[in-house]
Amino acid sequence: MAKKTVARRQGATRRTARAPQAKVPLAPAKIPPGNSPPARAARGTKKAASSLPASPTVEASKPASKPATKASRAAAARAFVKGLVERGEVAESGATLEVGMTHEVVGQKTSGAPQVTRRRFSLR
16 A cells, blocks of 8 residues: 555556446437427427417517518618728728728729628638
């Protein structure tokens, strides 16, 4: 016993051998028959949320999704470019991209707005 104590004092670590552990197979999780992932996929639902039907007030308060129109996409593109310019993430054509700049002006649109392309991701 004295030898182990001396070895510890000198900075050596004590290693003990472990007895081999028997591997115990894990029991599979019990899922109700109609609620297994393949059964839900066949039904086309992720999860049975509730047995009660959804209330009509909740259905009526959800906004109807509108298909994107050409005008709404153009407005979103203008807002995106305006935000890039305001944040200083746009470099002039041919200039080197400084830290924080991600886009470069490649031309002008007929409306006078700058046309930009992405050159790299942010290096903040």
